[in-house]
Amino acid sequence: MAAKGEDKYRSFIHGEGEKDTLWRFGAPPNYDVVNKLFEEGRTKIWPAGSLEEKVQNLVKTYEMEIFHKTRLEDFKSVDPHKFTFSVNGGRALSLEGIGQLGGGYNAFLQTSLPEDLRVYDPAAETAESSHRAFTTAFPRGFALEVLQVLFRGHLP
DSSP states (O other), X not given: OOOTTOOSSOOXXXXXXXXXXXXXXXXXXXXXXHHHHHXXXXXXXXXXXXXXXXXXXXXXXXHHHHHHBOSGGGOOSSOTTTOOBOSTTOOOBOHHHHHHTTSHHHHHTOOXXXXXXXXXXXXXXXXXXXXXXXXXXXXXXXXXXXXXXOOOSOOO
């Protein structure tokens, strides 16, 4: 269990570096419930300090920042001025572009499907409506697990 005020899978939630962070819901999020769900259901326990553990924690930290921090200058998991994101070869979005789409869920679910075939239409959702939809669908949170890390080249 992480110490009080800490999260063992996410960085940049608590501490001196976050004292001026503007949080979407007024305070830092608490991931105790979803962390328990993750620990009960995960299929991999990565060695401490391994590339896989670092990537998994980075993805969880980025997910926390994209959904809970309101200002780009509060992001620390990625460089907010250089970062781009795309889904399945779609157009690259900056953090500002993700915000204009209504936040993380809508960016993750960009699609080229015709509108009449979309069960969830990210173009029709706001940050608030998408957050409501996903917290209703996943009331204990979304327990993301990295199963494999593929890379080319060499590690520093």
